[in-house]
Amino acid sequence: MSMFSIFNVSGSAISAQSQRLNVVASNLANADAVAGPDGQTYKARQVVFQTVPMADNGTTAGVKVTAVTENNTPGRKDFDPYHPMADAEGFVAHSNVNPVEEMVNMISASRAYQNNVEVMNTAKSLLLKTLQMGS
Amino acid sequence: MLNKITQPIDFQAKALSLRAERQRTIASNIANADTPGYVARDFKFADAMRDVNAMSDLTLKMSPSGDAAASAGHAAAAAGMSQPGHIPLPVLSTTSLQQGYAVASQPAMDNNTVDLDRERANFVDNSVRYEATLRFINGYTKTILSAIQGQ
Numbered sequence: 001m002s003m004f005s006i007f008n009v010s011g012s013a014i015s016a017q018s019q020r021l022n023v024v025a026s027n028l029a030n031a032d033a034v035a036g037p038d039g040q041t042y043k044a045r046q047v048v049f050q051t052v053p054m055a056d057n058g059t060t061a062g063v064k065v066t067a068v069t070e071n072n073t074p075g076r077k078d079f080d081p082y083h084p085m086a087d088a089e090g091f092v093a094h095s096n097v098n099p100v101e102e103m104v105n106m107i108s109a110s111r112a113y114q115n116n117v118e119v120m121n122t123a124k125s126l127l128l129k130t131l132q133m134g135s
Numbered sequence: 136m137l138n139k140i141t142q143p144i145d146f147q148a149k150a151l152s153l154r155a156e157r158q159r160t161i162a163s164n165i166a167n168a169d170t171p172g173y174v175a176r177d178f179k180f181a182d183a184m185r186d187v188n189a190m191s192d193l194t195l196k197m198s199p200s201g202d203a204a205a206s207a208g209h210a211a212a213a214a215g216m217s218q219p220g221h222i223p224l225p226v227l228s229t230t231s232l233q234q235g236y237a238v239a240s241q242p243a244m245d246n247n248t249v250d251l252d253r254e255r256a257n258f259v260d261n262s263v264r265y266e267a268t269l270r271f272i273n274g275y276t277k278t279i280l281s282a283i284q285g286q
Contacts, residue, residue: 003158048171059163
């Protein structure tokens, strides 16, 4: 049944996009976090998508998240000697999250999610109409 | 004589199968809109329809004799035959479908060639045509039924 695998394909895309949205939420939540007592700041994370073949003919392809990578660029350092987390020179280390990038990522993920939901809805209504064939 | 009644439905059934196949291909493209390196696939419906119509006389005509079971070995498995006494069903093989690659409308940094606007347009177009094919089938069955019942 070829139309039924649309649900697998779009479902895999939806779960991948929601994982991406999760990562964006985590990044945005930690956008203003400063380094803890161990001196480690929060590192922005990003998902890596990969195509997974779904059927034997090789053209039907879903998506999966293969890895969540951490951005290792150094974060912003503010001079704030009265901050409780300031280091010996008076600098406070912040996370390296770029809120603008994250917002763009969020919009992209939510649009892609919506697209896939629409694909599933269309496939569902077509299948329902197919069920009523001949009546 | 019955053949003449079912022939138009046969044609529409093949069209419906191909439409479903195309719907699946486009759904894959939309699902992979953000996957780096993914190459969008598509096929020309007219060419695929011509191919299916050309091969149909050879592959779709299967008799319950041993000759058919031998000639369509893997098709038999696809039709769900698990016993030698099973009567083979005609299978529309879409696995041999010639799928092409969609031309990228604009280059992307991650080598993804999915054009989401085009795919969405194709998706809507294809679903309308799928529904149209369904209506043709429904209309034809209604016509034949009313001719049979004569009322």
